[in-house]
Amino acid sequence: MAQVETVQGAIDASELGVVLAHEHVRFRDEAVAAEWPGRYDEAGELEAAIEAVAAAKSKGVQSIVDATAMFGGRDVRFMKEVADQTGVRILACTGIYSYDYLPHYFENRDVDAMADHFVSDIEDGIQGTPIKAAFLKCAADAPGVTENVEKIHRAIARASVRTGTPIMAHSMPAVATGPRQVEIFAEEGVDLARVQIAHCGDTEDVGYIEGLLARGVYAGLDRYGLEMFLPIDKRNATTAELLRGGHAERLIISQDFCATIDWFPPEAAEAFQAQGAIRNWSMTLVFDEVVPALRELGVMDDATFNTLFVENPRRWLTA
Numbered sequence: 001m002a003q004v005e006t007v008q009g010a011i012d013a014s015e016l017g018v019v020l021a022h023e024h025v026r027f028r029d030e031a032v033a034a035e036w037p038g039r040y041d042e043a044g045e046l047e048a049a050i051e052a053v054a055a056a057k058s059k060g061v062q063s064i065v066d067a068t069a070m071f072g073g074r075d076v077r078f079m080k081e082v083a084d085q086t087g088v089r090i091l092a093c094t095g096i097y098s099y100d101y102l103p104h105y106f107e108n109r110d111v112d113a114m115a116d117h118f119v120s121d122i123e124d125g126i127q128g129t130p131i132k133a134a135f136l137k138c139a140a141d142a143p144g145v146t147e148n149v150e151k152i153h154r155a156i157a158r159a160s161v162r163t164g165t166p167i168m169a170h171s172m173p174a175v176a177t178g179p180r181q182v183e184i185f186a187e188e189g190v191d192l193a194r195v196q197i198a199h200c201g202d203t204e205d206v207g208y209i210e211g212l213l214a215r216g217v218y219a220g221l222d223r224y225g226l227e228m229f230l231p232i233d234k235r236n237a238t239t240a241e242l243l244r245g246g247h248a249e250r251l252i253i254s255q256d257f258c259a260t261i262d263w264f265p266p267e268a269a270e271a272f273q274a275q276g277a278i279r280n281w282s283m284t285l286v287f288d289e290v291v292p293a294l295r296e297l298g299v300m301d302d303a304t305f306n307t308l309f310v311e312n313p314r315r316w317l318t319a
């Protein structure tokens with residue numbers, strides 16, 4: 001059986017168990033955090049991360065794929081602390097989470113030089129630790145696949161081809177970034193069976209998602225609880241239709257939960273909940289509400305659960 005890298009070292013892929021394939025134990029801007037560390041409650045962040053991951057563990061989760069890349073404040077020492085304290089495995093990535101901006105550092109270096117950075121995270125270790133990246137991450141959002149976003153995608157693709165590492169690409173169905181992202185990966189020779197297009201579940205357009213699935217990629221139905229993009233019942237209807245369509249083996253269900261996130265001042269979280277922009281967003285929502293609802297709809301049995309939460313993440317990670 002293939003090996004998978006976790007923040008606690010490589011494991012046999014069969015040990016992954018039940019996986020949440022898109023979460024964040026912390027999300028913050030590393031530049032702001034480095035310049036004004038006093039604005040962050042490091043102990044509180046750790047506490048929130050441990051609480052969220054322990055809650056997931058209580059639902060049977062054994063491994064969490066943490067999709068935090070550069071600009072999300074990726075910190076593998078923090079991830080390892082959470083993994084050590086909870087006993088849940090955490091998988092880290094390498095890559096750049098940008099909707100367009102690139103530092104001059106990368107603007108003035110070519111695609112292959114950028115790819116070298118990702119490859120060293122995969123082969124040598126991240127941030128001066130022996131912890132290695134289990135997957136690659138890039139993003140396209142409202143601005144679309146801009147020149148800089150394309151450059152990142154090509155560098156991610158080349159790192160994948162060089163190392164055999166899988167890819168997770170944040171996408172935005174509202175501006176249909178997915179097809180272009182997949183096209184770039186294909187042009188670079190990436191094995192599309194190792195690609196996960198995240199956030200496909202933000203649309204009700206099943207045809208759009210099926211168009212992506214036809215290329216052989218995984219589709220992330222991974223933002224349960226983020227009602228501002230799509231409410232849970234509509235997400236479930238999409239998931240049910242895809243399951244009925246025979247796509248169980250290409251779907252990834254998760255919550256994109258951030259145990260803490262610095263995008264908004266602290267009081268905003270309560271306002272979002274009050275406005276209904278988020279609802280019961282957590283690392284257990286899919287087990288609390290989604291799996292039961294899908295069982296009710298007749299599209300989820302134990303075998304399907306195993307396909308979605310055990311086999312699919314393992315297959316994506318290891319082929």
Ligand SMILES: [Zn+2]
Nearest residue numbers: 022024067256
């Ligand atoms: Zn995410």
